[in-house]
Amino acid sequence: MKITVGQDKCCGAGTCVLLAPDVFDQRDEDGIVVLLDEAPPAELHSLVHEAASVCPAAAIAVSS
Amino acid sequence: MTLIVGASAAGLATAEALRRKGYTDPLTILGAEPHLPYDRPPLSKQVLSGSWEPAKAQLRSAEALAALDASLVLGDPAVHLDVAERAVHTASGRVLKAENIVLATGLRPRTLPGQPTLRTLDDALALRGDLLKCSRAVVVGDGVLGAEIAATARQMGVQVTLAGPQQAPMALQLGPVVAGLLGDLHTSHGVELRLGAAVTGVEESGVRLETGEVLPADLVVVAFGSAPATEWLRDSGLRLDNGIVCDSRCRAAEGIYAAGDVARWHHETLGTSVRLENRTNATEQAIAVAGNILGADEPYTPVPYFWTDQFDAKIHVHGFIGPDVSIVEGSTAERRFVARYHRDGELVGVLGWNMPKQARLHRQEITRSCRATVAASAPGGA
Ligand SMILES: Cc1cc2nc3c(=O)[nH]c(=O)nc-3n(C[C@H](O)[C@H](O)[C@H](O)COP(=O)(O)OP(=O)(O)OC[C@H]3O[C@@H](n4cnc5c(N)ncnc54)[C@H](O)[C@@H]3O)c2cc1C
Ligand code: SF4
Numbered sequence: 001m002k003i004t005v006g007q008d009k010c011c012g013a014g015t016c017v018l019l020a021p022d023v024f025d026q027r028d029e030d031g032i033v034v035l036l037d038e039a040p041p042a043e044l045h046s047l048v049h050e051a052a053s054v055c056p057a058a059a060i061a062v063s064s
Numbered sequence: 065m066t067l068i069v070g071a072s073a074a075g076l077a078t079a080e081a082l083r084r085k086g087y088t089d090p091l092t093i094l095g096a097e098p099h100l101p102y103d104r105p106p107l108s109k110q111v112l113s114g115s116w117e118p119a120k121a122q123l124r125s126a127e128a129l130a131a132l133d134a135s136l137v138l139g140d141p142a143v144h145l146d147v148a149e150r151a152v153h154t155a156s157g158r159v160l161k162a163e164n165i166v167l168a169t170g171l172r173p174r175t176l177p178g179q180p181t182l183r184t185l186d187d188a189l190a191l192r193g194d195l196l197k198c199s200r201a202v203v204v205g206d207g208v209l210g211a212e213i214a215a216t217a218r219q220m221g222v223q224v225t226l227a228g229p230q231q232a233p234m235a236l237q238l239g240p241v242v243a244g245l246l247g248d249l250h251t252s253h254g255v256e257l258r259l260g261a262a263v264t265g266v267e268e269s270g271v272r273l274e275t276g277e278v279l280p281a282d283l284v285v286v287a288f289g290s291a292p293a294t295e296w297l298r299d300s301g302l303r304l305d306n307g308i309v310c311d312s313r314c315r316a317a318e319g320i321y322a323a324g325d326v327a328r329w330h331h332e333t334l335g336t337s338v339r340l341e342n343r344t345n346a347t348e349q350a351i352a353v354a355g356n357i358l359g360a361d362e363p364y365t366p367v368p369y370f371w372t373d374q375f376d377a378k379i380h381v382h383g384f385i386g387p388d389v390s391i392v393e394g395s396t397a398e399r400r401f402v403a404r405y406h407r408d409g410e411l412v413g414v415l416g417w418n419m420p421k422q423a424r425l426h427r428q429e430i431t432r433s434c435r436a437t438v439a440a441s442a443p444g445g446a
Contacts, residue, residue, distance in 0.1 A: 009106075009120075011105070011371050011373070011378070011420075012371070012378060012380065012420035012421070013344065013369070013371060013380070013420070013424075014420060014421060014424040015344065017424070018424075026420065026421040026424075027421070028421055028422075030378070030418070030420070031378070031380075031416075031419070031420025031421040031424075046084065049084055050084065050351075053077055053080040053081065053084065053347065053351075054077070054344075054347050054348070054351070056073075056105070056343040056344045056347065056371075057103070057105070058103050058122075058123045058124070061125065061128070063127070
């Protein structure tokens, strides 16, 4: 799995962080997403897919 | 087979959630618009301003759409639902039958003949063209949509007046304190606010207010609310009451569900029926519907959340705006703060102004069972 985040699309909702805090964080100053782990272990994959789907700015893309 | 009517945020999220949860039967997504699913929040921001190419607002890449293994039927609006047969008839004459049908047709903006509004990608591109040509625009509507359009138009160099009946822009969604700050922000960027007076008509020279004053304009943008897109369901027998009326499982009838802006459902912890018009609800409700289609039998009980971007302000609201407000981080003078809202001593909402992360960290504390809140405030929405 490879994750990419579009920081220019992110609206800072933080939904991804609530779902997968080991993979995503937000910058303190403006809430924009920070990718902590672009190739997370298998047990996190379904949460990452959910985060990509739930992100209200369609800012997270996942490819296999 | 599951048929999803409405190929946008809620419709697409339903399909994705079904697949994620292991659903392998055929999926069809039917959409009225010819475009591949795209996102609406950027329409009044980056697409209108021109800082994004329209293609950037597309919700998913071609690769991700293909991986969904769903059949996308676009440019063919549903015109009739047969509840007993569980069949949808389309404008082109298709009849699509399914075990489960998800209604996700969103909203239809209120319009005035001949005046532009903003709901679709085509609307956004047309409005951008109009704004580039005009010198003085009046935006009618002081909700989130009107305020965002005013901010973007102003940043495009247009002289803008914002008109509407409230005392401050988005007063209903932000409460008087923060709406006042938002009004100040607009004024400081040169938007002229003409609030607190109802608009009674649009004339050749501009917009007439109830006071008799006419606001001069060579472009009038209509952004004063919208209604659930349910006109095609009028003869279906489903209960319609400012939205498709659903139970706590987002079910409108056996095998028929609704999600997103169009759905009014019974929120069990709030003890009342709600309809939310915001982006996160579209996805979260879609996930709840997918779960219930697969037998989860769970109520949908979200804490509402929306954001808006205007000028340099990013405002995020979790929960409800209660009557008692306290600034707990940052300060209004710095234009960076977190406000907490209480009702009868209970925390019911949190608002961040340019502090999205910090606001989110308060979210968990919002009480979910504050019935009085809902009765007193109309959540989210344009
Ligand atoms: C300009 C704009 C800016 C916004 N900004 C924000 C924001 O900053 N933050 C936020 O939280 N929310 C925002 N929103 C709200 C958010 O976009 C909506 O809540 C969200 O799009 C709802 O998704 P939905 O899928 O329920 O409905 P929609 O996105 O409206 O999609 C419904 C789809 O169904 C289709 N349809 C309608 N009738 C039929 C039919 N008969 N047959 C087939 N298809 C049909 C429509 O063409 C449409 O594509 C904004 C909305 C707009 C318009
Ligand atoms: S969910 Fe999306 S918009 Fe929200 S912080 Fe994560 S990437 Fe950004």
